[in-house]
Amino acid sequence: MCQLLGMNCNTPTDIIFSFEGFRRRGGLTDEHSDGWGIAFFEGEGCRLFLDYLPSISSPVADLVRAYPIKSKNVIAHIRKATQGQINLANTHPFGRELWGQYWIFAHNGNLTQLPTLNNARFQPVGSTDSEQAFCWLLDQLAQQFTQAPSLPELRNALHTLSTQLAQGGTFNFLLSNGQALFAHCSTKLHYLVRQAPFCQAHLSDTDLAVDFAKETTPNDRVAMIATEPLTDNENWIAMQQGELLMFIDGAPQ
Amino acid sequence: MCQLLGMNCNTPTDIIFSFEGFRRRGGLTDEHSDGWGIAFFEGEGCRLFLDYLPSISSPVADLVRAYPIKSKNVIAHIRKATQGQINLANTHPFGRELWGQYWIFAHNGNLTQLPTLNNARFQPVGSTDSEQAFCWLLDQLAQQFTQAPSLPELRNALHTLSTQLAQGGTFNFLLSNGQALFAHCSTKLHYLVRQAPFCQAHLSDTDLAVDFAKETTPNDRVAMIATEPLTDNENWIAMQQGELLMFIDGAPQ
Numbered sequence: 001m002c003q004l005l006g007m008n009c010n011t012p013t014d015i016i017f018s019f020e021g022f023r024r025r026g027g028l029t030d031e032h033s034d035g036w037g038i039a040f041f042e043g044e045g046c047r048l049f050l051d052y053l054p055s056i057s058s059p060v061a062d063l064v065r066a067y068p069i070k071s072k073n074v075i076a077h078i079r080k081a082t083q084g085q086i087n088l089a090n091t092h093p094f095g096r097e098l099w100g101q102y103w104i105f106a107h108n109g110n111l112t113q114l115p116t117l118n119n120a121r122f123q124p125v126g127s128t129d130s131e132q133a134f135c136w137l138l139d140q141l142a143q144q145f146t147q148a149p150s151l152p153e154l155r156n157a158l159h160t161l162s163t164q165l166a167q168g169g170t171f172n173f174l175l176s177n178g179q180a181l182f183a184h185c186s187t188k189l190h191y192l193v194r195q196a197p198f199c200q201a202h203l204s205d206t207d208l209a210v211d212f213a214k215e216t217t218p219n220d221r222v223a224m225i226a227t228e229p230l231t232d233n234e235n236w237i238a239m240q241q242g243e244l245l246m247f248i249d250g251a252p253q
Numbered sequence: 254m255c256q257l258l259g260m261n262c263n264t265p266t267d268i269i270f271s272f273e274g275f276r277r278r279g280g281l282t283d284e285h286s287d288g289w290g291i292a293f294f295e296g297e298g299c300r301l302f303l304d305y306l307p308s309i310s311s312p313v314a315d316l317v318r319a320y321p322i323k324s325k326n327v328i329a330h331i332r333k334a335t336q337g338q339i340n341l342a343n344t345h346p347f348g349r350e351l352w353g354q355y356w357i358f359a360h361n362g363n364l365t366q367l368p369t370l371n372n373a374r375f376q377p378v379g380s381t382d383s384e385q386a387f388c389w390l391l392d393q394l395a396q397q398f399t400q401a402p403s404l405p406e407l408r409n410a411l412h413t414l415s416t417q418l419a420q421g422g423t424f425n426f427l428l429s430n431g432q433a434l435f436a437h438c439s440t441k442l443h444y445l446v447r448q449a450p451f452c453q454a455h456l457s458d459t460d461l462a463v464d465f466a467k468e469t470t471p472n473d474r475v476a477m478i479a480t481e482p483l484t485d486n487e488n489w490i491a492m493q494q495g496e497l498l499m500f501i502d503g504a505p506q
Binding site: 042043044045046047048049050059060062063066067087088089090091095096097099100101102119121122123124125126146 | 295296297298299300301302303312313315316319320340341342343344348349350352353354355372374375376377378379399
């Protein structure tokens, strides 16, 4: 199994503090050391950093810590391999383009049954169940909508498709097109919304705290989504089995 | 206009030495300071590093210098914007998936006339002529071949399509699917093949030399492709106008 981290905000924000705790689970405070990756949307563009080294010792993770990229939608993943070798092609998040938008996907879980992808427009490059599920999702969306639908239409379509895929195993995932961040809970996913009045947060995985009141403006709103809560003094909300949330501007819809 | 750098090898090789000269053209020895990017194929996977900062001062470029990623196919680009704003979505190289393979593309030149992309499978995310040309190329390939053809078939198809696009302007480009690196010359592109007996090479853009005899094995073969020669003591070959070369295992086909 793996761990997921997502961020969705109403103003471009860096993820340095949360990433500092999250990366420790990749080889230090937890066993997820079979590679990691993080994607940052910046406007319509997207940067995807991948490494098959553990996130705790990866030079790419050092860069992410030292270079505070500001983004409204971030998806990160640390891997504990279930299906597929440990190599770059099997490292999450995965990316594709649909309707002139970049789409980024990361999965926690294990799907033992999956629909086939005969002649599908999107094909996996690696050998994970996760990438196959992502390709199937996008292929179904492309068949249903010839151009980008409204975000509520997308949410409804994704909920139906996710429910179908979740019948084949465990399917917690994060997905974003840079406009919204979709989070599907099959077994385990938590979130919280930080907004004014901001307070101090303290990481669970290391003795590090930040006072968000000093780092933010009163209008900022940031949603964090993670497999396991990242801080030990904030009220993380456990998502329900089968729930799909669409986060826009830092708020769940 | 921009500058291109490509590497194709028969064994995974790092590009540190050449990149050291190339990145200086992004804001130090030349004016190409409107962003840069580099893509490394590793097996079937691909890492794409992008930054809209000049390559000479980019933290991501510092990472690439400090972290010697070994790859058989590398494509890099430093941008001097002609069409499209300076932002991440317009930063080369661009990436897409076709036939379960990642495809990476970077362009030097300016296309003032381009075929339209009505209902095309691949759509640009940004606003450059370059990404539009890339999407059209892939769309045409997808229409011609439902699955990956042989590399000679690919070369022939790409030559025909490139000739057609080059009628709309200047179209020097590098393209790779991780198996071969395709280089098309419209006005300016140089290459050389390094193989045994290896000798010392000296960069044009800074006083740095490397003795490849000490860094290689006798079986290694590395092709370098660049807009302008990167070294001042090797025999770079100027490609001909309208020429398309397919590099496999460090040799032009």
